[in-house]
Amino acid sequence: MNRESLQQFQKMIDSHSRIVFFGGAGVSVASGIPDFRSADGLYNNRGVEFENYEPEYLLSRTCLYREPKVFYEFYRQKLDTRGVEPNVTHYKLAELERAGKMVGIVTQNIDGLHQRAGSERVFEIHGTTMRNYCHACGRVFPGDYIFKYFDGLTPESGPDAIIPRCDKCGGMVRPAVTLYEESLPEDAVRGAIDAIASADMMIIAGTSLVVYPAAGMVDYFHGDTIVLINKGVTSRDRYADLVIRDPMEDVFSEIVVR
Ligand SMILES: [Zn+2]
Incomplete structure (x- = not known):
């Protein structure tokens, strides 16, 4: 020092x-x-081959809307800061x-x-992972909504279950994070x-x-x-x-x- x-x-x-x-x-x-730009340490238990993707792509608007299952699997594994001080x-x-x-x-x-x-x-x-909203109706959800949603998944949940849904309209709930390709x-x-x-x-x-x-x-x-x-x-x-x-x-x- x-x-x-x-x-x-x-x-x-x-x-x-x-x-x-x-x-x-x-x-x-x-x-x-951890630095999200490093894809190391990701688990491959939902059939997502993370090594095929650039880290920046995994946090892009294209990924969220075109391959939401890949996006949310990455998000689930890398961006849960509950328990971090x-x-x-x-x-x-x-x-x-x-x-x-x-x-x-x-x-x-x-x-x-x-x-x-x-x-x-x-x-x-x-933006922040502490706020979420429905991309279809705009309804706002609390900070831990997406991660609690993930907690409810079981090995029996189908592959589509990883996408968090709005309880009002069924639209996709997304974090208020600025993704690559977004302003x-x-x-x-x-x-x-x-x-x-x-x-x-x-x-x-x-x-x-x-x-x-x-x-x-x-x-x-x-x-x-x-x-x-x-x-x-x-x-x-x-x-x-x-x-x-x-x-x-x-x-x-x-x-x-x-
Ligand atoms: Zn909605």
Whole structure:
């Protein structure tokens, strides 16, 4: 752990009061959420040959509507975050918000862990698994609806039973997640841009800034201080006032909120 960088980071937090946090998959790694882009460890017990698919395809609109059984089998195995807990980064950011130092959290994650840690100003620009809706009638279903539906499946359930159904119209119930080939949710994007544009300090963490249009949103920042926390090099390193390569949870566990 680089103590000098840590002290510098602490000073920056102390001297700013409108901080925006822009986070990616790396934020949830310490909570044990695997990278969905890796198809490793998938079980093949419903006849789905995952190795024939690109991970991006498995989370695409085409897959959901053309091969829903494949989509939901992948979703069932990879995206169930019940039983996953927020980690020190989520909790420390919630504490900073309560201390009046945050203008918002912009997240590319769909796991809802920031809210569970207590943050309220969260902009989920790729949607969330914590909300579901019927694609036919629009009826909204609670966060655990799809996973509870999966829990009810038995070995005797037919192959079509994996597709969650609306109890009102029988339409397919889908997560409010932004899939590949879909546009980002407008209100989250607007809130995110407002937060970034009004911030005096931006912390970019756990993202290599390669997924567009999300990555381009950091260009709305006009404050004076950018901190980048990521284990690998990103395209924005040269714009940052401070680059930290240490594990995010080690960094945030040392930060004092005052
Ligand atoms: Zn319906």
